[in-house]
Amino acid sequence: xxERKIGVYVCNCGTNxxxxxxxxxxxxxxxxxxxxxxxxxYKYMCSNPGQEMIIEDIKEQGLDRVVVAACSPxxxxxxxxxxxxxxxxxxxxxxxxxxxxxxSWVHDGGExxxxxxxxxxxxxIRRVQYHQxxxxxxxxxxxxxxxxxxxxxxxxxxxxxxxxxxxxxLVERQRNLGGNVARVDLTAPYLDSARDMVTALITRTMExxxxxxxxxxxxxxxxxxxxxxxxxxxxxxxxxxxSNEYEVGNVVVATGYKEFDASRVTHYGYGKLPNVITSFEFxxxxxxxxxxxxxGKTPNYAAIIHCVGSRNREFHTYCSRVCxxxxxxxxxxxxxxxxxxxxxxxxxxxxxxxxxxxDFYRRGSEAKTLFLMYAKGDHPVIRKAEPKDGCEMLxxxxxxxxxxxxxxxxDLVILMVGMExxxxxxxxxxxxxISRDKDGWFIESHPKLDPVATTTDGIYIAGACAAPKxxxxxxxxxxxxxxRILARTIRGTxxxxxxxxxxxxxxxxxxxxxxxxxPYSAIEFNEEKKRSNVISALCKACGxxxxxxxxxxxxxxxxxxxxxxxxxxxxxx
Amino acid sequence: MATDKLxxxxxWGAACGGCxxxxxxxxxxxxxxxxxxxxxxxxxxxxGKYSDVEAMEDGELDLAFYNGAxxxxxxxxxxxxxxxxxxxxxxxxSCAYMGGIPGLANLTNRDKxxxxxxxxxxxxxxxxxxxxxxxxxxxxxxxxxxxxxxRVYRLDNVIDVDYYLPGCPPDAGQVKAVILAIVKGELPPKxxxxxxxxxxxxxxxxxxxxxxxxxxxxxxxxxxADPDKCLLEQxxxxxxxxxxxxxxxRCPKSGIPCRGCYGPLPGVVDQGAKLLSAVxxxxxxxxxDEVDRILEGLPDFTSIAYRYSVASSLLQRSYQQ
Numbered sequence: 001x002x003e004r005k006i007g008v009y010v011c012n013c014g015t016n017x018x019x020x021x022x023x024x025x026x027x028x029x030x031x032x033x034x035x036x037x038x039x040x041x042y043k044y045m046c047s048n049p050g051q052e053m054i055i056e057d058i059k060e061q062g063l064d065r066v067v068v069a070a071c072s073p074x075x076x077x078x079x080x081x082x083x084x085x086x087x088x089x090x091x092x093x094x095x096x097x098x099x100x101x102x103x104s105w106v107h108d109g110g111e112x113x114x115x116x117x118x119x120x121x122x123x124x125i126r127r128v129q130y131h132q133x134x135x136x137x138x139x140x141x142x143x144x145x146x147x148x149x150x151x152x153x154x155x156x157x158x159x160x161x162x163x164x165x166x167x168x169x170l171v172e173r174q175r176n177l178g179g180n181v182a183r184v185d186l187t188a189p190y191l192d193s194a195r196d197m198v199t200a201l202i203t204r205t206m207e208x209x210x211x212x213x214x215x216x217x218x219x220x221x222x223x224x225x226x227x228x229x230x231x232x233x234x235x236x237x238x239x240x241x242x243s244n245e246y247e248v249g250n251v252v253v254a255t256g257y258k259e260f261d262a263s264r265v266t267h268y269g270y271g272k273l274p275n276v277i278t279s280f281e282f283x284x285x286x287x288x289x290x291x292x293x294x295x296g297k298t299p300n301y302a303a304i305i306h307c308v309g310s311r312n313r314e315f316h317t318y319c320s321r322v323c324x325x326x327x328x329x330x331x332x333x334x335x336x337x338x339x340x341x342x343x344x345x346x347x348x349x350x351x352x353x354x355x356x357x358x359d360f361y362r363r364g365s366e367a368k369t370l371f372l373m374y375a376k377g378d379h380p381v382i383r384k385a386e387p388k389d390g391c392e393m394l395x396x397x398x399x400x401x402x403x404x405x406x407x408x409x410x411d412l413v414i415l416m417v418g419m420e421x422x423x424x425x426x427x428x429x430x431x432x433x434i435s436r437d438k439d440g441w442f443i444e445s446h447p448k449l450d451p452v453a454t455t456t457d458g459i460y461i462a463g464a465c466a467a468p469k470x471x472x473x474x475x476x477x478x479x480x481x482x483x484r485i486l487a488r489t490i491r492g493t494x495x496x497x498x499x500x501x502x503x504x505x506x507x508x509x510x511x512x513x514x515x516x517x518x519p520y521s522a523i524e525f526n527e528e529k530k531r532s533n534v535i536s537a538l539c540k541a542c543g544x545x546x547x548x549x550x551x552x553x554x555x556x557x558x559x560x561x562x563x564x565x566x567x568x569x570x571x572x573x
Numbered sequence: 574m575a576t577d578k579l580x581x582x583x584x585w586g587a588a589c590g591g592c593x594x595x596x597x598x599x600x601x602x603x604x605x606x607x608x609x610x611x612x613x614x615x616x617x618x619x620x621g622k623y624s625d626v627e628a629m630e631d632g633e634l635d636l637a638f639y640n641g642a643x644x645x646x647x648x649x650x651x652x653x654x655x656x657x658x659x660x661x662x663x664x665x666x667s668c669a670y671m672g673g674i675p676g677l678a679n680l681t682n683r684d685k686x687x688x689x690x691x692x693x694x695x696x697x698x699x700x701x702x703x704x705x706x707x708x709x710x711x712x713x714x715x716x717x718x719x720x721x722x723x724r725v726y727r728l729d730n731v732i733d734v735d736y737y738l739p740g741c742p743p744d745a746g747q748v749k750a751v752i753l754a755i756v757k758g759e760l761p762p763k764x765x766x767x768x769x770x771x772x773x774x775x776x777x778x779x780x781x782x783x784x785x786x787x788x789x790x791x792x793x794x795x796x797x798a799d800p801d802k803c804l805l806e807q808x809x810x811x812x813x814x815x816x817x818x819x820x821x822x823r824c825p826k827s828g829i830p831c832r833g834c835y836g837p838l839p840g841v842v843d844q845g846a847k848l849l850s851a852v853x854x855x856x857x858x859x860x861x862d863e864v865d866r867i868l869e870g871l872p873d874f875t876s877i878a879y880r881y882s883v884a885s886s887l888l889q890r891s892y893q894q
Contacts, residue, residue: 506771506772507840508772509772509773509774509775509818510775510776510782511773511775511782511785511805511813511851512782512783512784512785513785513814513854513855514854515785516784516786516855517854525784530776544854547850548850548851548854548855549847549851550773550814550841550847550848550850550851551772551814551815551841551847552838552839552840552841561840565842
């Protein structure tokens, strides 16, 4: 191998590294290594002067490889790669030694931390000599978008995309658009009509020239990769079934949620006591404009019970987020419909975190709703009342604030059923190749920094399919997903990272060990050639197939055996 | 000795003898070799002595085939001798190439081996439990036997090797082809593996292959294997995925899983680790207890995965004080 000219930069990270590691000592040690032409220690390598130092040294000293001993590459690899690029050499000629997270932060000083920093840095020095000047490639980005789910979120995303010029294929399983929001009367906390909002959305969606709406339809298959998917849409109308294939560049999954099945909770008598109903059944009453018991009587007493199926170990441990405000909305709507009705609200905690929600809670209190708090883990008990009681049911509750057992009358009980993942969320996840969490919700690429993207490039999730959400949050996500897609399609092409796995066809024997391993479905088997192949645009360079390939026919660029062995030998030297 | 004939020697180190037999397996071809060459030493078949080789000029031999691993001082002595006397040395067979079956002894140590062989063994009479020593004094004279090394070496641990011809034993057709290539001087660069393919056994295996998911391992006697389907997919640990082809797929064609004797693919550093990595990747469970249960079907995985390659693995021997 030709002699390299390596520059080594040891970052103090203020005192983050310097207080545990003798940075000058690491520099001196690095400077003695073959191939190293200079080694410098600096307070903040990621600062502008730090980057400038690297750029100048590359230009003036002719460095052809750079080692930065600093923080995790997750933090600043892009920063330093850019510096190399600015200086005119391949950004892949960089290697970082993580002497902060893996060293100074986890040790309590002494010579050992410095020794480890020296070893990590030497590993990087040995490794970087084998780095190759990789080139990023770009592939075509089809501007068409597939939106799965024709509810509030799907329609919002579709309209945003269509207004932006994308051709949108909107696929809805039901015979109508609208989803769960179409089953709701008013919305909390401003009491706008959900019906008006949904109707306006449906009209715009159906009339938009850039949106193809497929009702009674499902996505049969999705193949390909970001920018270049092929989606098959299966439609059934009566006894007629059709199937069509469309090219799309990105996909928005907006499949929403399903309501918790109240009959799974036995202690509220749902299904046995006729006047115990779910929130969605109450919405139906509100939309029909008639609030009454099964017997057709006007209720004198109504009770609302929170957290049905949510926030308990037996069913779902998570909070469904929308029920508290919906419950307050019901109290309000009950009072409007039947002003003489006494309304009780049995809650665990009142989650009023959103904009305008606390004010709404205050207005509910002022409207003489009786708020009764019960403990998490406990639950009210409902029984049928005697004729002498003058009501349909009696509810016994251990009231937490007064520490008293209170019995209240009720003619109508509304159970605030939570949200849960749809039964077929597993099938949808497999269809578009994304993951689900323990509760069945789709997992985002990063919960804070990358909420609507997924680990599969080109697949976005929006709304309650990713976790319970109210309408404003869901709409924000729908528009965020649309904006993300538009921002990428506007360029017409997409850059593919230069780091990916590739199969050497001359070495592959077609044993198919790798075929089922790829979490991103990037491996295909060519039956004709009897060879496996990695679709580089889908590959995330996780290395699962590389490690498994018994022929060493699969190589991960930038993580070759040569590079890894050199690094190990450097660390152990 | 001035002659146009090819000057050849064959030697048997720590080996079972199968490699020598495989030379004879070339049948009447060996007679052509004998006609075209002088076989100067071949303990199993020809009457040449060590002293005859010692008497040769350096480089007098054109070709030496060394089969077997290097287990003792005699093996090493002859290896050094042949290296000096021969222009070309070929590591013949899996033991010379990778340490082979004798290399499995590197999973234990010298004392335990000698103890099992000469002391604590049901077949040894009490009173006859004698561990042979390198030097024995009899009637005031010293008798020497070769020193038994602490570990097994590959041939190239002790001498510079020109070519490697794998196989346990090497396929007779490949042996013939390699000898012909040597005669004609058509050899690849020094250090090459000869008489073998550069692609894994599966390439030439007639069994059909699909995606692999293993939910249970079977020892070969535990199952009536489907004759047409990939053995590994049936839960029989076949090393073919991690092994060079070139043997003619002898074992899988006979319903026996490949044992890996042709060695790792080019670029693979550790054949057993590669096999382990591949097999563990296709175990059909993510539940640790279930995975443990599945792996229980593979007692002594190390000996199976490294059947021929312990001495050429990254670690080369187990850690023993």
